[in-house]
Amino acid sequence: MIALKIQDLSKNFGSTEVLKKINLKIDEGNFLVLLGPSGCGKSTLLNIIAGLETIDEGTVFIDDYDVSKVEPKDRNIAMVFQSYALYPSMSVKENMVFGLKQAKASKEKIEEQLKKFSNFLHVDELLNRKPSQLSGGQRQRVAIGRALVREPRIFLFDEPLSNLDAKLRVEMRREIKKLHQKLKTTVVYVTHDQTEAMSLGTNIAIMNHGIIQQYDTPENIYNKPNNTFVADFIGSPPMNLISGQLVKEANKTLFIPEGSGQSNNITIKNYNFVKTQDENSKDVYFGIRPEHIHYKKTNDNDIEFNLKTDLNEYIGHEQITTFNYFNQEVLGKFPSTIKIETNKEMKLFFDLSQISIFDKKTNNRI
């Protein structure tokens, strides 16, 4: 069953178009992550789903019901905010039951829900404290609790972990994942953090400039990016985009990197083109992720190179090395156990089964 559907949604702030014809669908029980750089419109989209922003064009459906004109409180949603947004003058308990009280739930019902979820989130001992007496993690837990007690159809999260320190962020991330596994409620989650998006989402919508660049599973987003924006946004370090030409010869397709003077080329095989390429030559980006550049042969699709190392960054569990490939920077990721020397030639293997090719003009995958 489709829990949330967004149809041709547009939104302007004055003359700036924040969202342009957004279409999105999410099945019940799924975890949708809206991912993008700041200013891409993801938070606006979430606010529109919540009913906190008006719509200029298009429709929002929750459970097949058009809620475009419905008040936030009647949409059967709950939201968790980046700044927690706990009511400062109220105790944890009052914070958690505020919504239920507004909805005029019975005293027994309120007590029951409070008990159930404060237990569930381990905040029962904090019930009489004020938000100012809580740590960041506790505040976020209470904020989630406040959303949970109403047992909404859809949970909306607006960058809930951004205000936490790195360690706590990872912990809370796991807790949110557990929560979703247990409750199986539909979630829409906004973040600019790709790790969060990848680890939490069952579906990710990558947004930029008010347009959804790709809406897919985390695996597809990572392995088959739709365009150079997605390829560049996801992955750390991002995908190498080597500029060059795609040339069709009698019975094979070649990639000729820029600056190689035709002498050096890569034969493309086993690559699934989105559609058959008619042109004989085309300006393209050859995309390969740093982890698909190996220091030893791993499979038959690997092709061998000798490249000079320019820079080596050691990060503990791995090391990231910058190579000079016809004056284009190419980054590789290797285990930290091998020894890499800078300014030396190194034997490398590009795994051709993992590449992506993008049209230079449209920036789209071909």
Next chain:
Amino acid sequence: MSDNTTIASYKRLEDRSKITNLLLRWFLYFILILFASYFIFPLYVMLVTAFKTMPEIRQGNLLTWPSQLNFESWAVAWGGRGYGAGDTFLRPYFWNSIKMVVPAVFFSTFIGAMTGYVLTKWRFKGDSWVFLFLLFGCFIPYQAILLPMARTLGVLGISNSILGLVVVHSIYGIPFTTLFFRNYYVSIPNELIKAARIDGAGFFKIFFKILLPISTPIIVVTVIWQFTQIWNDFLFGATFSFGEAAPIQVALNNMVLSSTSVKEYNVDMASAIIAGFPTLIVYVLAGKYFIRGLTSGAVKG
């Protein structure tokens, strides 16, 4: 050897900086004491004069401590001498001022809070213009609105009444109170309002249940500000009221200026202190919040 000389030179430098610091410190205290006495001096003269008898004052020793504490001048200033015509004393006017200042402070603060709330949390098209025009109100000199306001009060039929003064002060205070509350509410995250809306709270509920309870610092600032302004106001009081409806500052002026016989400095001083006392009390009681409210504003989490 070189070590020893280095240590010695460091020691010399240390001693020198110690002496400089000490001298500067004393100089600082000297300046501070000088300015403090400059401000306290008039108050001291007022206080001792109020407790002196007239013969003692005539001896001309402004600074001497009263030979004995004489409370009569305070009684006269507050309750008069008891004879009929021409006896002006503060008591009725003190209550006039209280009756004026309490509702005027309440309404201007409340309206300012509401306006500040709307201007920050329920933004509408042109709201910044509204705020700008309200700000203009802070800069309109009192004199400029005397005539139009007198006419308005006349039309409303509330000239020369406490109610009239309440209305004038309430309206005149709105630009200032709005400015205070708007600047305070701007620092409160909008997510708080969003959360409350999702929880089902409406316009008034959000204001009364969520914003007002965390507005104590700015309420205190506004109340002190408005109380001082309204209590100390002379111009509006003198223009829009006379006789029995006058507030205390007008009465004080009448008392001091209209003495027909001898100038009773002790009574004048006592009256002035009584007239200034309530603002002093407000400061003492809420001063702590005043500083806090002016400097802080951000409410976290």
